[in-house]
Amino acid sequence: ARRLRSCVMNIAIAGAGLMGRLIAWQLQRRGHQLTLFDAGDEQGTLSAAYVAAAMLAPYSEAVTSGAEMLALGKNAIGQWRELLRQLAETGAHTIDLKDSGSVVVAHELDRASLQHFSQKLRAVVGDDTSVKALDRSGITELEPELPQSFRQGLWLAGEGCLDNRALLSALHDTLVAGGAQWRSHVAVQSVEPGVLHTAARAESFDWVVDCRGLGAKADWPDVRGVRGEILWVKAPEVRLSRPVRLMHPRYHLYITPKPGDIYVVGATEIESESQAPVTVRSELELLSALYSVHSGFAEAHIVHSFARCRPALPDNLPLVRVIDGLLQVNGLYRHGYLLAPVVLASALRAFEGDCSAPFVSQMAQNTFACKTGSGR
Ligand SMILES: Cc1cc2nc3c(=O)[nH]c(=O)nc-3n(C[C@H](O)[C@H](O)[C@H](O)COP(=O)(O)OP(=O)(O)OC[C@H]3O[C@@H](n4cnc5c(N)ncnc54)[C@H](O)[C@@H]3O)c2cc1C
Structure with a gap:
């Protein structure tokens, strides 16, 4: 690989909503330097993540999305608990995860x-x-x-819900305390491997992670x-x-x-x-x-x-696309909170060069795409 994934790298995150913050936090835990760009403020008020109900609803979602969603979502609630435990260890506020159904x-x-x-x-x-x-x-x-x-x-x-605003703010505080740079009110116009374009200039990084949601449409027309x-x-x-x-x-x-x-x-x-x-x-x-x-x-x-x-995305499922120097995560649709831990794990594995995770086998046409989900 052109970019060695094991050394300390400069990584840009385009879009600091739900996935941008989660991925940035986990990359920071692995020792990398992070810069987050967002068109909105540090609270994330422009994101879907900020306004969401943040229900973790694998059963309700399964009615329209099927058994695969149920299996992934049930696991994800346990994975959320582990992520929140890690976050609490950093000194961030404890995030409420109600799990009384x-x-x-x-x-x-x-x-x-x-x-x-x-x-x-x-x-x-x-x-x-x-x-x-x-x-x-x-x-x-x-x-x-x-x-x-x-x-x-x-x-x-078996359903639950999260205090999403507390989560977004805890992730922000943890990232900034860990040395991440936060570039609020900066719209990213386009991304390519190792390069992020704003209206002012093109900036180079070892890796760019694109989590702009609908804001990524110009680079990903299917969104x-x-x-x-x-x-x-x-x-x-x-x-x-x-x-x-x-x-x-x-x-x-x-x-x-x-x-x-x-x-x-x-x-x-x-x-x-x-x-x-x-x-x-x-x-x-x-x-x-x-x-x-x-x-x-x-x-x-x-x-x-x-x-x-x-x-x-057209199939209403998330997708992680990776090429050397660029990771794109999108399509979290209406179950973004539910599936976030699953997509996060997928994205981190893809970043580390492992596209053989359960999801990779579904990536079908595109050599560089890791399809999240299994059995499809
Ligand atoms: C009304 C509503 C209710 C929901 N309820 C639930 C629920 O109960 N349970 C559940 O699991 N999911 C729910 N969701 C879905 C969930 O919120 C999304 O799936 C999730 O937030 C997607 O995460 P993301 O990081 O991909 O996008 P977002 O959270 O939207 O983050 C994208 C970020 O990119 C930034 N951005 C966009 N364009 C640019 C640009 N050009 N340059 C820089 N930054 C940019 C935005 O400002 C934003 O901060 C709900 C969504 C909505 C809208």
Whole structure:
């Protein structure tokens, strides 16, 4: 290889969202010098990672993405625990990973949607004991504040969620404390092996790692954006302890509790690359569904509304592409938090020159591409 991977290298990260920060942190742990470029601020407010609900939902995702997603996602939750343990060792704040599962409910009129979801889920997970049918008393036992009118539901006991904003800030602090340079508000225009182009100049590094999500489209035309609109409400009068999903014929709502009485309410999924503010229609639908789940949300304050694009590839699965001096990671779509540890491991192995990991065998056409996922 032109660039020796074992010595200390100067590495540029283009895009300091979820994957950019995770990969930078792990490369820093291996002794490399990191410079992170991001079009936005240090908090990551332009990223999908910042606005996401950050549910680790292998069961819910498996309904549309299949058994492979389930297997990868179940493993990933254990891998997250290990990553968070490593992060805590650096002195960063402990990051909350709730793992008490999620609850799925539907109003009586929409019972067919819940049944359909349940059947599709069972077809993928078989008799997995993490999926439990709930009657009214079972729902009340898990979430006492949910209305008695919910008579049937599911408990997806193997799901969890992360405090994503705390994670992004802990990764930032750890990287900077470890000597990384952080170049905020600098848009990367294009990347090539060992070279990163900004409007001001071309800068040379030993390696460039491109994690710009939709921002990488000019270099990776297959990348598309899937618009997600999401609201953050503050509701001190509501006590939900785990993510709640509401099944509905037209949309699926989730409500995810975050620290500080915040609930993240989402999310639309629209084939559009517009990042314009949330539309009236989407906000009305999200809020009326929210209010129908718990009347205590009537007095909630809407503290943020965000529209961001989930970066996706045609098969809606992540992809790690590597050539000497350039690593490109993209396509984390709507399960980026769920799959991040898996994609991270894949990217690090690819960086170290090992494309024989489980994922490499799926890379098919392109000699330099390591396809993440297995059995496809
Ligand atoms: C509304 C919503 C809800 C979600 N909920 C969940 C969930 O519950 N569970 C889950 O697993 N996943 C969820 N996701 C998906 C998850 O957030 C993404 O898959 C993940 O953030 C993708 O990580 P990334 O690092 O590839 O991209 P991002 O996190 O978007 O980071 C990309 C970074 O690149 C920067 N950038 C872009 N262009 C440039 C440029 N030209 N130059 C420099 N920097 C640039 C951006 O500012 C950003 O910081 C959700 C996403 C959305 C939008």
